[in-house]
Amino acid sequence: MSQITPLEIDILFQLTGVLHQTGWWKRRKIDKNRRIVYNDLNDIAPEHYIKHITTRLAEYKAVSSPEERSxxxxxxxxxxxxxxxxxxxxxxAAASYPIDLIKTRMQNQRAGSFVGEVAYRNSFxxxxxxxxxxxxxxxxxxxVPQLMGVAPEKAIKLxxxxxxxxxxxxxxxxxxxxxxxxxxxxxxxxxxxxxNPLEIVKIRLQVAGEIASGEKVRALSVVRxxxxxxxxxxxxxxxLRDIPFSAIYFxxxxxxxxxxxxxxxxxxxxSLLVAGFLAGVPAAALVTPxxxxxxxxxxxxxTGQTTYTGVLDAARKIFAEEGPRAFWKGTAARVCRSSPQFGVTLxxxxxxQRLFYVDFGGSRPTGSDVKTQIEPITASKTSNVDHIGGYQAAIPMLNGIETKFGLCLPRFTSTFRLQHVTSPKSASGS
Structure with a gap:
């Protein structure tokens, strides 16, 4: 027996896989009615392979197959x-923090303020x-406390x-x-x-600038x-805010x-930035109350401001004193903060994940690979089956595989072959 080349072995496995394509609901066995047709040969042709082009700084493979995921x-x-x-x-968080501060100041502005009137007419x-x-x-x-806390917050969320x-x-x-x-x-x-711990400290620091007391408020003093x-x-x-937000956003x-x-x-x-931004608009707006x-x-x-004992008490008092519109204060600022923040974050x-790719055998973000595919030569684009790469050129290779392995691969008949390669143009006689 002459030496078997790697290409011949690869073709044999490809053809064997074609013969086993009987459907996911059946056991994997050879379908006797299955025939190798022109497109099967075209599909396993080298020029049909899809190339993945992605620039990565690091690429590791933790497992060789998903079954090895421990x-x-x-x-x-x-x-x-x-x-x-x-x-x-x-x-x-760093990219959108100024907008977040404005959103907090607007939401904390309420009727009965000690200054006797609202401090800000609008976000601008x-x-x-x-x-x-x-x-x-x-x-x-x-x-600073925002950055210290937002890392585990967004990390655990993602x-x-x-x-x-x-x-x-x-x-x-x-x-x-x-x-x-x-x-x-x-x-x-x-x-x-x-x-929660992150935001309560952040909020108290953000509104501290509204009080002209001269005393500097620090994060550590707030925590103590x-x-x-x-x-x-x-x-x-x-x-009530974060669960609906994420259920809408992701x-x-x-x-x-x-x-x-x-x-x-x-x-x-x-496109990733646009997707993250657009998804944040309804999510951020709907959970503003x-x-x-x-x-x-x-x-x-x-002094002079209403105090609240809980969620329901706050909802009742805000509605009674300021009306339903008060629940939507800072909506524009919240959308303008959350949308770009999550857009930049995602x-x-x-x-x-693209630059430092590690394959753990699980799922990974879709749309991460550039896929370029060279369009294969199909029988519908030529009436000559003897062209280079056509069925006639593949016959010697198939015969060699059959001889070396003692196989008899099923082939399509000449009738099907003629019907398959005849283009609509040639069939019409033009």
């Missing part, structure tokens, strides 16, 4: 996602007055969302809308343990004043991301 590998995957999510969260007026009275650095009051999506997806990686909502809701609930249990004041309102992001991908299913960085209540509960009431998160 508890340790899954834990390492969560740590990997958590680390990238921390970096992405910090970048997103608030921005101008902060710059005038507190300087540019006033827009970044509370940024990690839990990916983890739950993996668990509720089928073997092909497909997930239902209900599964996406469940994953998003779980992500929102998990982040509250980090979000509140204590452990005080850091979770307003946690119920935080749950499914919307996944579908918008798919819609703005190119013809090959690839998402350019700009819960965010207003949370802000009122977490801010220290000053963009950074996915870019980091």
């Amino acid at each position: 508890i340790l590998i899954q834990t390492l995957e969560s740590v990997y996602r958590f680390t990238l999510g921390s970096v992405a969260g910090a970048v997103g 007026d608030c921005f101008k007055k902060v710059i005038r009275h507190e300087g540019v650095l006033g827009l970044y009051r509370g940024l 990690t839990v969302n990916d983890f739950v999506r993996d668990k509720v997806s089928d073997k092909s990686g497909n997930i239902t809308v209900y599964g996406e909502i469940l994953a998003g809701g779980c992500a929102g609930a998990s982040q509250v343990i980090f979000t 004043e509140l204590g452990l249990f005080g850091l979770y004041k307003g946690a119920r309102a935080c749950f 499914p919307a992001y996944a579908h918008i991301k798919s819609a703005v991908a190119d013809e090959q299913g690839y998402n350019h960085p700009l 819960a965010d207003v209540i949370k802000t009122r509960l977490q801010v220290v009431a000053r 963009l950074t998160y996915e870019i980091l």
